[in-house]
Amino acid sequence: MRIPPGVNEADYSAALGEFARIVGSDWVLTSDEDMATYKDTYSPWKGEEKELVASAAIAPDNADDVQEVMKVAHRYGIPIYPVSTGKNLGYGGAAPVYSGSVVLDLKRMNRILGFDETAGTVLVEPGVSYFDLFQYIQERNLPFWVDTPDPGWGSLIGNALDGGMGGTYGMLRHHYESHCGMEVVLADGEVLRTGMGAMPAAKTWQQFRWGYGPYLDGLFKQSNFGVVTKMGFWLGPKPEAFRRGTVFVPRFADLETLVDIKNYLEDTMATNGMPEIGSPLLGGGDLSDPTSAAMYIRTDANIAEMEAQAAKKGGFWSCRFAYYGNAAVIKAQWEHTKALFTDRIPGVTFQDDEVYDLPATPEQMAKFRTHPTILGIPNLLAFQIGGRSAFYPNPTSGHMWFSPVIPRTGAAIIEANRVLVDAAKEYNVPLLWFSPPVSIWPRGQMLVIGVPIREDPQENEQMRNAFRHLIATAAEHGWGEYRTPPIYQDFVQSTYSFNDHIQRRVSEVLKDALDPKGILSAGRYGIWPRHLRKEA
């Protein structure tokens, strides 16, 4: 049996005994076989000595048990790492950031505790997945839908706490931003309810997120200050209709105006879906095509030649817009979109894509071209990325996501791609050749690039080094990562260094105050408890 670092054997077995008394001995897992299931299947240190492992896992059934577990852990100084569904693939899986910690696996807590059918809000436990919530709504035929990330088996709580995102309405896509109210068990077992939940008789815990006094919820995003045992979320109403249309612009330089107009449409809420910028010149993945937009990034290909090619392919750049709502209103919004582009970009062309009246029958839905996530349907389609297929015969064993936030301009898209393609070239890895930005957040734009993990340690080392180099290069240019796998969390935190790293220093003050023994999720997002801080 493995013993967590810094804990003596007698204390550890006493603690395990108490954990078993609280959650039942079946739900205190310690065997090597079980611990193997708490590794990150997408670990960049796969099979190597540095691979992050848990010493044990404890799986409580309810918030009271979590509270008792934390009291025991606090008494004995046991390092604890909570996960909700523990499916944070690409960003760490269920493995603790501080190797040897005991994972607090909250998956068994999978109840939907409250569903307000008037307000469209829900209160859930950590183990509730997007599939679960979707099914709950379908079974009851409720007039709501779920904003889901691509992996439907992830949890609302884990995904939101890690800063995750989905694909429907602008105001709901950022899952942390669409939460309202939480219950948190602190490191010593105290229970905090945030927002209106601080008032025992409150009727608006899931409706008014600001409560009274300082807004404390933010402390629990990408931090290690508490175990979240309940969280409220806002749902989207099922729209009456859905519409998508694509805009094509002919010249390389049109990207600038295209992004400007897209921003304006989002900021005025004239489009409420997720705009997708792309380029017909990206072809089907043919890197040797001299007229590909990627070649411009890679080799400074001749723009005039590429524009001639773009004329044949329908455009140089494209942007697909999505609209949810009343059929007549969203039709007008698409017309408004077209009018803005016609006014400002000579030669722009449009394509009406799908128009659906909703709700659709399952038979109609089976015919939809739209990615299910965009229609609020949880699924696992994205796991084809890196998976074996005729298109991709050599499958990966996972990947980690590189995702720098860049300014909301066309120039930034080109600059970031050029800089990062060059950085990847230095490591001789075929990491990216042109990445369109994703505008998941109505006010944000980022690149999201999957870096493959394989079974070969040498290749993984090369990818790890390249990844680190990409983070450093991006940071030099002012493009910060929004989220990152555990092995880079320290490093990325160190790039947020304004005023001698005061962001980290303030987080450390909070850490010491809220978790004086430093037992919760040590190292997560680069925040270490006092006893584990490296001397500066």
Place this chain on the structure above:
Amino acid sequence: MTSRIAKRLFHTGLLALALGLAGCEVKSNPTQEESIPGTPRLPEVAKMDIQADGPGLGKAVYTKWCSICHSDGPGYPGTVALTERYKGTEISGVLLKRTDLDPDFIKGVVRGGLFNMPNFRKTEISDAELDALANYLASSK
């Protein structure tokens, strides 16, 4: 066929991205009636409150955890991968059509993961549920 699907997936996916193949095609002229090949059907509602040793358990576990990736159709990543893996052999890429599955092998893959497929812990699929699943997959044809 599969290649088209994969390419399409890369740009229809929420995160149209890389793995060494960043930013693939943005199709310029999709026709209105074309559907995403294999857009997953709505997940079947799988209740897991069936008695642990009840006869329906294996199927319920399959429906809840496996069908979302391994159903028959091009939009299911597990099926796409296995179809490519067993191309040119008698072996089906669809789990429920396999005749060669050994219960211990199934348990190993579920607990250990394989390529992109992550592992599943006891809090997701208990030992009893895994036994039922393995027997269901090994026997149902």
